[in-house]
Each structure stands twice: as structure tokens, then as C-alpha cells.
Amino acid sequence: SISHRLWPEIEKVVHQQVAWARLGLGDSGTGWQLFAEDGEMRMYRREEEVDGMVVDPLKAVHIVKGITGHEVCHYFFSPQYRYDWETTLEQMTVLETIADDTCLFLQTHKRIWPASQRDVIFWSHIRHLPNDQDRDGPDIWTVVNHSTEHKDYPANSGKCVRIFLTVCLLCQTRVNPPKEGTPITRDDISCKITYCSVVNPGGWAPASVLRALYKREYPKFLKRFTSYVTNQTKDKPIMF
Numbered sequence: 001s002i003s004h005r006l007w008p009e010i011e012k013v014v015h016q017q018v019a020w021a022r023l024g025l026g027d028s029g030t031g032w033q034l035f036a037e038d039g040e041m042r043m044y045r046r047e048e049e050v051d052g053m054v055v056d057p058l059k060a061v062h063i064v065k066g067i068t069g070h071e072v073c074h075y076f077f078s079p080q081y082r083y084d085w086e087t088t089l090e091q092m093t094v095l096e097t098i099a100d101d102t103c104l105f106l107q108t109h110k111r112i113w114p115a116s117q118r119d120v121i122f123w124s125h126i127r128h129l130p131n132d133q134d135r136d137g138p139d140i141w142t143v144v145n146h147s148t149e150h151k152d153y154p155a156n157s158g159k160c161v162r163i164f165l166t167v168c169l170l171c172q173t174r175v176n177p178p179k180e181g182t183p184i185t186r187d188d189i190s191c192k193i194t195y196c197s198v199v200n201p202g203g204w205a206p207a208s209v210l211r212a213l214y215k216r217e218y219p220k221f222l223k224r225f226t227s228y229v230t231n232q233t234k235d236k237p238i239m240f
């Protein structure tokens with residue numbers, strides 16, 4: 001709701017992240033390294049450090065048949081499905097339901113040896129950016145997750161190191177029009193997914209450990225999540 005204290009930040013970060021996600025990877029001169037590939041999924045990272053900590057930006061592009069951007073964003077945003085697909089999640093709490101399209105989450109992730117356990121507080125916002133009628137622009141659904149503070153959960157006050165992140169899941173649905181007069185089925189649709197993330201691990205963690213973790217975990221996460229959406233939607237009407 002536009003009266004909420006976070007609303008100005010949400011508007012700013014959502015538009016910034018959508019613009020960022022829609023940018024291609026540019027030519028190889030922009031430092032993006034392809035580090036994982038599986039079928040239609042391509043994962044890129046840039047090696048960046050802040051105060052000696054790895055904060056490698058990640059950008060993944062995936063094309064999945066048979067699902068829509070609305071469905072992908074719905075299952076990514078909605079808290080009730082998260083334990084089904086987020087394997088590294090230990091605990092998720094909805095601290096505040098700000099609006100039906102905006103929630104505040106506290107998540108603790110399983111400890112990954114030898115680093116200490118992490119937690120994160122972030123607002124999550126789902127948004128449909130329909131293409132403007134006069135222009136045949138892309139119809140976009142997006143979810144943006146951006147870390148924030150909460151007075152009742154100060155950083156690094158318990159056993160966990162607080163991390164900071166910005167994540168953007170941007171989806172564009174493609175329809176191959178079926179024969180005149182026949183209904184659109186899941187065989188006629190596909191979704192182009194762009195997943196961007198920048199995670200600051202908070203306290204120090206060895207660069208080699210973090211890069212190995214991300215190399216292992218991100219491909220697993222995107223494949224598992226998209227397979228989950230495919231299974232959840234296959235016998236349901238299409239959510240455009």
C-alpha cells in the first residue's frame with residue numbers, strides 16, 4: 001500500500017532492478033563469465049569484492065516451456081510454497097504482510113561449513129508490468145527481494161551473521177498462437193526467466209568457499225524452483 005514507510009524505496013528499487021534485469025549481458029568486455037549451463041539455462045557472474053568480501057553479481061537466463069511469468073512469480077513470491085523449493089532454508093517468518101503484493105520476510109539459511117549461519121530480512125514485492133497497449137512491448141511479471149532492517153531483529157544479535165541481498169526475478173511469457181480458433185494450451189507457451197542477485201555475505205567468509213557455494217547452489221536452486229513450478233501447474237488452468 002502506497003502509504004507504507006517502505007513504499008518509496010520499493011518503487012525505486014523495483015524500477016532499478018527491472019531495468020538492470022532487462023539489460024543484456026553486453027559484450028564479453030563487461031566482465032560477465034558464464035559459469036554454469038544446463039539445457040536452456042545459462043548462469044553468469046562477475047567477480048567483485050567489497051571490503052575483501054565476495055559480492056559477485058549473478059545473472060541467470062532460463063527458458064522454460066509450459067509455464068507463464070505470472071505462475072513463476074506467484075510461486076516465487078508466495079510464502080506458503082517456499083519450503084517446498086528453497087532447499088537451503090532453515091526458517092522463514094513473515095514479519096509483516098504490507099499489502100497483497102508486498103511482504104516482509106525473515107529467513108535463516110542452513111549453515112554452510114566452514115562459514116557461520118546466515119539470516120536475512122528482506123521485503124518482497126510482486127509486480128505485473130503489462131506492455132503498453134500502443135507498443136508491442138514485453139508483458140513482464142517480476143518479484144524483487146531487497147534486504148531491509150526491522151527494529152525487533154537487530155543484525156548479528158543472535159547466532160546468525162546478517163546478510164544483505166537484492167534479487168530480481170523477471171519473467172516474460174511467450175505464446176506461439178495455436179491454429180485459429182483453438183484454445184492456447186501449455187504446449188503453446190514458454191517463459192523467459194531472468195534471475196539477478198547480489199548477495200553480501202555480511203561477516204567475512206573465505207572467497208573460495210563462497211564462490212564454490214554459489215557455483216554449486218545457484219544452478220541447483222533455479223533448476224529445482226522451475227521444475228517445482230512446472231509440476232505445480234501442469235494439471236491447472238494457465239495463469240496468464
Ligand SMILES: CCCCCc1ccc(-c2ccc(S(=O)(=O)CCO)cc2)cc1/C=C\c1ccccn1
Nearest residue numbers: 086088109115118145163167201205214217218221
Ligand atoms: C557463507 C554465506 C552463505 C550464504 C548463505 C545464503 C544466504 C542467502 C541465500 C538466499 C538465496 C536466494 C534468496 S531468494 O532468491 O530471495 C529466494 C528466497 O529465499 C534468498 C536468500 C542463500 C544462502 C545459502 C545458499 C544458497 C546460495 C545461493 C543460492 C542458493 N542457496
